[in-house]
Amino acid sequence: MCDQTFLAITFGPCDSCSENRPLMNLYIKTEPINYCSLCMEIMACQGLASGETLKSLKAESETLRKKLEEERKKLHDVELEKVAEKAEALGELNMKTRRTLKGHGNKVLCMDWCKDKRRIVSSSQDGKVIVWDAFTTNKEHAVTMPTTWVMACAYAPSGCAIACGGLDNKCSVYPLSLDKDENLAAKKKSVAMHTNYLSGCTFTNSDMQILTSSGDGTSALWDVESGQLLQSFHGHSADVLTLDLAPSETGNTFVSGGSDKKANVWDLRSGQNVQSFDTHDSDINCVKYYPSGDAFASASDDSTCRLFDLRADREVSIYSKDSIMFGAASVDFSLSGRLLFAGYNDYTINVWDVLKGTRVAILFGHENRVSSLRVSPDGTAFCSGSWDNTLRIWA
Amino acid sequence: MAQTNSYSQSSNGVADESPNMLVYRKMEDVIAHMQDETNGIPVRTVKSFLSKIPSVFSGSDIVQWMIKNLNIDDQVEALHLGTLMAAHGYFFPISDHVLTLKDDGTFYRFQTPYFWPSNCWEPENTDYAVYLCKRTMQNKARLELADYEAESLARLQRAFARKWEFIFMQAEAQAKVDKKRDKIERKILDSQERAFWDVHRPVPGCVNTTEADIKKSSRMKQPHKTRKSVYGLQNDIRSHSPAHAPAPEVKEPTEEEMRHQIQHWQAQLDRHRLNMSKVAESLLSYTEQYVEYDPFFTSPETSNPWISDDITIWELETSKEPGQLRVKRWGFGINEVLKDPVGREQFLKFLESEFSSENLRFWLAVQEVKKRPIREVPTRVQEIWQEFLAPGAPSAINVDSKSYDKTTQNVKDPGRYAFEDAQEHIYKLMKSDSYSRFLRSTFYQELLQAKKKVNNWLRRPDVFILTTLTHSSLVHRYHTDSQQSGPSLPH
Numbered sequence A: 001m002c003d004q005t006f007l008a009i010t011f012g013p014c015d016s017c018s019e020n021r022p023l024m025n026l027y028i029k030t031e032p033i034n035y036c037s038l039c040m041e042i043m044a045c046q047g048l049a050s051g052e053t054l055k056s057l058k059a060e061s062e063t064l065r066k067k068l069e070e071e072r073k074k075l076h077d078v079e080l081e082k083v084a085e086k087a088e089a090l091g092e093l094n095m096k097t098r099r100t101l102k103g104h105g106n107k108v109l110c111m112d113w114c115k116d117k118r119r120i121v122s123s124s125q126d127g128k129v130i131v132w133d134a135f136t137t138n139k140e141h142a143v144t145m146p147t148t149w150v151m152a153c154a155y156a157p158s159g160c161a162i163a164c165g166g167l168d169n170k171c172s173v174y175p176l177s178l179d180k181d182e183n184l185a186a187k188k189k190s191v192a193m194h195t196n197y198l199s200g201c202t203f204t205n206s207d208m209q210i211l212t213s214s215g216d217g218t219s220a221l222w223d224v225e226s227g228q229l230l231q232s233f234h235g236h237s238a239d240v241l242t243l244d245l246a247p248s249e250t251g252n253t254f255v256s257g258g259s260d261k262k263a264n265v266w267d268l269r270s271g272q273n274v275q276s277f278d279t280h281d282s283d284i285n286c287v288k289y290y291p292s293g294d295a296f297a298s299a300s301d302d303s304t305c306r307l308f309d310l311r312a313d314r315e316v317s318i319y320s321k322d323s324i325m326f327g328a329a330s331v332d333f334s335l336s337g338r339l340l341f342a343g344y345n346d347y348t349i350n351v352w353d354v355l356k357g358t359r360v361a362i363l364f365g366h367e368n369r370v371s372s373l374r375v376s377p378d379g380t381a382f383c384s385g386s387w388d389n390t391l392r393i394w395a
Numbered sequence B: 001m002a003q004t005n006s007y008s009q010s011s012n013g014v015a016d017e018s019p020n021m022l023v024y025r026k027m028e029d030v031i032a033h034m035q036d037e038t039n040g041i042p043v044r045t046v047k048s049f050l051s052k053i054p055s056v057f058s059g060s061d062i063v064q065w066m067i068k069n070l071n072i073d074d075q076v077e078a079l080h081l082g083t084l085m086a087a088h089g090y091f092f093p094i095s096d097h098v099l100t101l102k103d104d105g106t107f108y109r110f111q112t113p114y115f116w117p118s119n120c121w122e123p124e125n126t127d128y129a130v131y132l133c134k135r136t137m138q139n140k141a142r143l144e145l146a147d148y149e150a151e152s153l154a155r156l157q158r159a160f161a162r163k164w165e166f167i168f169m170q171a172e173a174q175a176k177v178d179k180k181r182d183k184i185e186r187k188i189l190d191s192q193e194r195a196f197w198d199v200h201r202p203v204p205g206c207v208n209t210t211e212a213d214i215k216k217s218s219r220m221k222q223p224h225k226t227r228k229s230v231y232g233l234q235n236d237i238r239s240h241s242p243a244h245a246p247a248p249e250v251k252e253p254t255e256e257e258m259r260h261q262i263q264h265w266q267a268q269l270d271r272h273r274l275n276m277s278k279v280a281e282s283l284l285s286y287t288e289q290y291v292e293y294d295p296f297f298t299s300p301e302t303s304n305p306w307i308s309d310d311i312t313i314w315e316l317e318t319s320k321e322p323g324q325l326r327v328k329r330w331g332f333g334i335n336e337v338l339k340d341p342v343g344r345e346q347f348l349k350f351l352e353s354e355f356s357s358e359n360l361r362f363w364l365a366v367q368e369v370k371k372r373p374i375r376e377v378p379t380r381v382q383e384i385w386q387e388f389l390a391p392g393a394p395s396a397i398n399v400d401s402k403s404y405d406k407t408t409q410n411v412k413d414p415g416r417y418a419f420e421d422a423q424e425h426i427y428k429l430m431k432s433d434s435y436s437r438f439l440r441s442t443f444y445q446e447l448l449q450a451k452k453k454v455n456n457w458l459r460r461p462d463v464f465i466l467t468t469l470t471h472s473s474l475v476h477r478y479h480t481d482s483q484q485s486g487p488s489l490p491h
Helices: A037-074 A080-086 B019-034 B059-069 B075-087 B125-136 B147-159 B161-179 B183-200 B214-220 B255-270 B276-293 B312-318 B324-330 B334-339 B341-353 B358-371 B374-389 B401-412 B420-440 B442-459 B461-484
Strands: A010-013 A020-028 A031-036 A097-102 A108-113 A119-124 A128-133 A138-144 A152-155 A161-165 A170-175 A189-193 A198-203 A209-214 A218-223 A229-234 A240-245 A253-258 A263-267 A273-277 A284-289 A295-300 A305-309 A314-319 A328-333 A339-344 A349-353 A359-363 A370-375 A382-386 A390-394 B044-048 B051-058 B091-093 B107-110
Touching: A020 A037, A031 A037, A037 B255, A080 A314, A080 B276, A108 A382, A108 A390, A119 A152, A119 A161, A128 A161, A152 A209, A161 A198, A170 A198, A170 A209, A189 A209, A189 A218, A209 A240, A218 A240, A253 A284, A253 A295, A273 B255, A295 A328, A295 A339, A305 A339, A314 B276, A339 A370, A339 A382, B019 B059, B019 B075, B051 B059, B051 B183, B059 B075, B075 B091, B091 B183, B107 B183, B125 B147, B125 B161, B125 B183, B147 B161, B161 B183, B276 B324, B324 B334, B324 B341, B324 B442, B334 B341, B334 B420, B341 B358, B341 B420, B341 B442, B358 B374, B358 B420, B374 B401, B401 B420, B420 B442
Parallel strands: A108 A152, A108 A370, A152 A198, A198 A240, A240 A284, A284 A328, A328 A370
Antiparallel strands: A010 A020, A020 A031, A097 A390, A108 A119, A119 A128, A128 A138, A152 A161, A161 A170, A170 A189, A198 A209, A209 A218, A218 A229, A240 A253, A253 A263, A263 A273, A284 A295, A295 A305, A305 A314, A328 A339, A339 A349, A349 A359, A370 A382, A382 A390, B044 B051, B051 B107, B091 B107
């Protein structure tokens, strides 16, 4: 007699085909299943097959991606810097701090200009949102949010409201009243609801709609009056850290950047990701459109800023230096698009010649990270907000 | 500007390379070069009075080395970068709690890699208490507590009142171990330990470089890497069992996600791309065209308000009369005239004088609809349909049949984009037809020239006083002209 070990096999109805057969007892992820041997084999094959399908899909995807890279490369017949050699060299730029706005009790995380070219809204880690007349440096309004780390704020195009949000996962709109004594918090309106922190918000060309980006990996368009979600944008595989609306009158697109190192261009109407750029080595902290709307710049934790052109469908320039080791937090263009102002985590602001790719100035002054930087609507100055609790206006 | 990025090539799948790590690695690379035997900073022992100061180099040594080896333009930049590296604790002044770099004979020492920030230190207050307590047990003048440290110690004593006996014992034990060390070694280790605490418990008023951006902090919390205990007080998670928190699982993409991804790549491949030479030319010509509007290059006509404190330029812009520069800009492209409210007004006025304003009014109305609250959209869409597209519409516009059919359908279930196709068609029409006529018209040309004439004439000093009155009457006339034919835009 052979020494054989017998499997204890039960006999009964198969979970799959319901036929009475000898069953094999298995546990799949702690769930017991009892299949007959035939169904067991079919399941194994299917498993293999779907594994195969997934594998072949992955391979197909990778092939297409490589092909896309090749196609993009083919049209790279010249470097931007080379063509830019014929552009006039920039003279000495004499930029200084013209105003310092003091009043926040903690890190300034975000700021935005009003269309009137002189007012600014800024938000801070301590939950305070302040509206300033930057020209006189007077504080005009202040709101205390019920949350700390207010990472996003925006001024409405009409100048009559502001939006802000952060760790509360919401974006709220506050109408600004002329009555200085009025309690702004009383009229607060919750518009956007995300499932993670709010990283960015902007009004789209009117007071009635807001576009938001969130740590939950999505961006969304909301109707302010009703709080209704008009469109959501899915595609980032990690936190969305920044967004910028295309400057065109006819355009319906915006670009977003995330912790997944990608910059995605979206169609507002369809919610589709229409273009994607994947060359950064770390989080993209800020994206800004070039004034013509044909390109955009990005600032990343890999300490570089880059220019991506939408028509060429590729990265066309990289702004970096070995001595710049800290991440870039925020960027914006001067009105003509010739200068790129970038604020870094090493407390400095570097000014780049967009066309020639060289650094034209380095601005010292802040005593901690520069978290936010925007050029004023008429291009006469730019404002930088910093973890040193202040904002500075440079011109 | 190509840059050899030797730091993060393996970024795919290396979840460890959080943004902070990237910076630490770069700084550590510099430190490694600084410590190079041949080309690094010369580290020496300096004789001072009755003792020796081991293992130091001067601030100027650092600055000189940086300028020579790091592609840095000037001393200011070197000092800034050096101060940052000191603030992160990679080297430190041996006689100061404040971590800055000075370009003089001040002595600095390198920090031991054990204390580097890349080891994800998060020391607890109990450790700090042990440290301060230990310091008070040592009879060296150089180890006397600074004011802020004494204050911290007092606070910690109150906070840990119940544990204090235990903390005291730990401090004693540490002090004992320290005493056994070689004198020179002790000097170095003491200073390095102090520098570590200067980073994690900085002097009040100094930047705490260990503060993290909350958006990134969730990724930086790597429990299997974080070190919390300097003196072995806490259950240092690292030294615990190897079965620590696993790295976050990378989710396998589903079949559907992969198909979607493939679709995306396909769509990208089908896209029409321009070659670089065309794109570069376009970028160049754009900046050239707008350089005279860029206040960073061309000073505004009156002055930059932020520099001169004179806000004339802003007042001029809000007035109804557009300056010559502004009118010129409308000629750059139809978007410029549509973007500027005064431009829109002038364009509309011109078209009305030619009885061809329906297109522009339609376009403006549709833009308006997209900006209204969603609640108002259905009504507005109906109004626009009636005014511009319905059979017998008072301001009938000409749209191609395809767009017309689509729009007819859309209007039945009106959304914000009901008129998208029609609007696109009308935009193209305006661009090629109405807009070019506008630019060629005497109306526009006069706007472009008229101000110029007046301005130049006014600038002559002999004419100035005489013309003050005339100028205001001209202005007045222009005002009334533009107020006459107030168009009623659908609101």
